[in-house]
Amino acid sequence: MTVTPHVALVAVDWGTSHLRVWALGADRSVLGMRRSDEGMGATPCDRFAAILESHLEALGVAPDVPVVMCGMVGSRQGWAEAGYLPVPTDLGEIAVRAVRVPAHRRDIRILPGLSHTDSKHPDVMRGEETQLLGLARRRFAAGRGARMVCMPGTHSKWVRQDGLRVEGFASFMTGDTFSALSAHSVLRHSVGPDATAVDAASPDFRLAVAASLEAPSAILARLFSIRSAGLLQGLSPNAARARLSGYLIGQEIAGARARFAIGDTVELVGGGVLGELYAAALACAGIGANLHDGDELVIYGLADAASQIWTLDAPRLTEQET
Amino acid sequence: MTVTPHVALVAVDWGTSHLRVWALGADRSVLGMRRSDEGMGATPCDRFAAILESHLEALGVAPDVPVVMCGMVGSRQGWAEAGYLPVPTDLGEIAVRAVRVPAHRRDIRILPGLSHTDSKHPDVMRGEETQLLGLARRRFAAGRGARMVCMPGTHSKWVRQDGLRVEGFASFMTGDTFSALSAHSVLRHSVGPDATAVDAASPDFRLAVAASLEAPSAILARLFSIRSAGLLQGLSPNAARARLSGYLIGQEIAGARARFAIGDTVELVGGGVLGELYAAALACAGIGANLHDGDELVIYGLADAASQIWTLDAPRLTEQET
Numbered sequence: 179m180t181v182t183p184h185v186a187l188v189a190v191d192w193g194t195s196h197l198r199v200w201a202l203g204a205d206r207s208v209l210g211m212r213r214s215d216e217g218m219g220a221t222p223c224d225r226f227a228a229i230l231e232s233h234l235e236a237l238g239v240a241p242d243v244p245v246v247m248c249g250m251v252g253s254r255q256g257w258a259e260a261g262y263l264p265v266p267t268d269l270g271e272i273a274v275r276a277v278r279v280p281a282h283r284r285d286i287r288i289l290p291g292l293s294h295t296d297s298k299h300p301d302v303m304r305g306e307e308t309q310l311l312g313l314a315r316r317r318f319a320a321g322r323g324a325r326m327v328c329m330p331g332t333h334s335k336w337v338r339q340d341g342l343r344v345e346g347f348a349s350f351m352t353g354d355t356f357s358a359l360s361a362h363s364v365l366r367h368s369v370g371p372d373a374t375a376v377d378a379a380s381p382d383f384r385l386a387v388a389a390s391l392e393a394p395s396a397i398l399a400r401l402f403s404i405r406s407a408g409l410l411q412g413l414s415p416n417a418a419r420a421r422l423s424g425y426l427i428g429q430e431i432a433g434a435r436a437r438f439a440i441g442d443t444v445e446l447v448g449g450g451v452l453g454e455l456y457a458a459a460l461a462c463a464g465i466g467a468n469l470h471d472g473d474e475l476v477i478y479g480l481a482d483a484a485s486q487i488w489t490l491d492a493p494r495l496t497e498q499e500t
Numbered sequence: 501m502t503v504t505p506h507v508a509l510v511a512v513d514w515g516t517s518h519l520r521v522w523a524l525g526a527d528r529s530v531l532g533m534r535r536s537d538e539g540m541g542a543t544p545c546d547r548f549a550a551i552l553e554s555h556l557e558a559l560g561v562a563p564d565v566p567v568v569m570c571g572m573v574g575s576r577q578g579w580a581e582a583g584y585l586p587v588p589t590d591l592g593e594i595a596v597r598a599v600r601v602p603a604h605r606r607d608i609r610i611l612p613g614l615s616h617t618d619s620k621h622p623d624v625m626r627g628e629e630t631q632l633l634g635l636a637r638r639r640f641a642a643g644r645g646a647r648m649v650c651m652p653g654t655h656s657k658w659v660r661q662d663g664l665r666v667e668g669f670a671s672f673m674t675g676d677t678f679s680a681l682s683a684h685s686v687l688r689h690s691v692g693p694d695a696t697a698v699d700a701a702s703p704d705f706r707l708a709v710a711a712s713l714e715a716p717s718a719i720l721a722r723l724f725s726i727r728s729a730g731l732l733q734g735l736s737p738n739a740a741r742a743r744l745s746g747y748l749i750g751q752e753i754a755g756a757r758a759r760f761a762i763g764d765t766v767e768l769v770g771g772g773v774l775g776e777l778y779a780a781a782l783a784c785a786g787i788g789a790n791l792h793d794g795d796e797l798v799i800y801g802l803a804d805a806a807s808q809i810w811t812l813d814a815p816r817l818t819e820q821e822t
Contacts, residue, residue: 299721299725332686348718351687354681354686355720363676363680365673395754396758398677399673403671406622409624
């Protein structure tokens with residue numbers, strides 16, 4: 179193995195469908211990265227160690243370099259259960275409550291998720307808390323007042339955050355519902371098998387967002403109207419996909435607005451097409467968005483947690499270096 | 501082939517997933533019936549004739565007995581396209597607009613569906629129009645004023661009907677969404693693979709209906725809360741299924757209420773567990789339900805249409821009888 183010098187820490191986001199590994203220098207600069215589809219969902223328990231070490235070897239990471247991880251790797255079905263911190267909480271706590279992976283020579287810590295434990299709105303997140311930590315450390319000064327953070331995805335999160343403090347959050351099954359209906363409902367005939375990305379500038383997308391914002395109770399009827407518009411009006415697969423996306427994202431924003439006082443502007447975490455779609459949808463609702471790169475935030479959050487863990491825990495790091 | 505005497509007409513409901521065939525006497529009594537899963541969705545075009553005739557042979561139906569059909573068999577992908585009647589319309593028209601299956605010795609007619617062609621609420625139904633005809637002929641006197649008809653299913657229909665006149669309708673993707681999310685979203689871990697029917701008396705079901713009625717905009721968050729309640733509160737698969745069903749049916753009722761003036765009581769078409777669930781959900785919304793058996797209505801509607809078709813068309817029937 180060729181060891182890459184100067185790697186001080188490895189940061190890992192290991193979710194249900196993807197694994198991402200970053201080799202970081204002491205100054206948190208990215209020295210190398212690996213991305214794979216060996217997500218938790220497709221990985222047998224007895225393969226976790228071998229998969230991680232194979233990526234570390236490819237990155238030339240020495241055996242004494244510690245690893246900090248977040249995501250579904252800390253779930254009950256993951257590598258080591260890291261539990262949840264109930265909100266309201268201070269994001270500094272996630273480093274304190276990190277769990278060490280047992281029976282592994284390398285020092286590997288997994289950060290816990292966050293939970294909402296009241297019986298009316300039970301909720302969980304795992305992975306996003308680390309992005310929120312990165313956002314707070316990098317972008318927010320504490321004491322500037324609460325902000326809403328919108329984190330689009332398979333299970334989008336809306337978070338009320340004030341500096342390091344998370345006051346509450348809600349998850350919306352937007353992306354998961356889009357996928358399930360696109361492939362496994364009558365709408366599969368309308369949207370077609372093609373996976374062309376939805377265009378945020380498409381009138382079909384924007385009108386669909388507006389329709390859900392205006393009449394959120396009728397979402398189940400609007401969904402079927404996509405099929406009817408295909409049969410009666412020759413709606414194209416691209417337009418059908420844009421409407422499905424717009425109806426669901428509009429519904430999410432309507433639900434978030436009913437739950438939280440959102441204000442004029444949200445912090446929007448996400449890059450690429452999804453970030454554009456949400457920015458356009460938020461604009462339809464009269465809400466501005468400050469866009470943040472999700473990868474950058476998770477790296478920053480993992481590195482921040484690591485600097486707390488191994489300061490608290492300096493002797494172990496020293497032992498490993500011998 | 502043993503011919504069953506006295507069969508005057510065969511009534512067929514051929515939908516996406518099921519085929520049902522009833523041999524009827526001149527007095528519309530049911531002399532025999534066949535049910536199979538050879539739905540339109542699973543049947544190649546060149547097999548339609550052979551499948552139907554095999555069931556007719558098993559029922560001992562003579563070659564000169566006419567057949568009237570409704571359902572997806574009349575769609576573009578069906579046996580012969582029967583089009584849609586735009587609403588508002590008189591249900592007596594569906595017999596007038598029936599299409600004869602070409603190139604088949606037996607006289608077979610397929611009834612058209614109904615459509616809503618305005619661009620804001622495009623909508624279609626196929627099969628339910630025949631139940632509505634049966635309901636009007638059997639249960640409703642014209643001139644008693646408009647009623648709402650609720651027809652639960654994969655794509656539930658809510659219909660505003662006054663005697664034979666259909667004034668408008670809306671479809672809700674309730675059952676289809678339940679199936680897609682149960683099997684193909686993160687909720688599959690919560691509801692489990694078991695298909696135990698949801699109990700209409702379950703508090704989980706009723707509270708879920710009430711939650712959707714109270715805050716319909718937040719449906720995408722409520723759906724995810726099923727997963728969170730499993731992780732945090734140990735929600736059982738049965739309770740998770742009851743909640744998923746209740747959230748979606750409650751959402752449907754909230755949407756129907758926003759679209760139509762529903763009044764105190766609806767005509768509820770459907771038997772079995774689904775009828776019970778909808779009656780319980782409607783009760784949560786303060787709406788009473790007159791329950792009607794869907795099979796009985798479709799047979800009555802098909803027979804009624806047939807009596808119009810072959811009265812108008814008597815010479816052909818006579819020819820076949822020779």
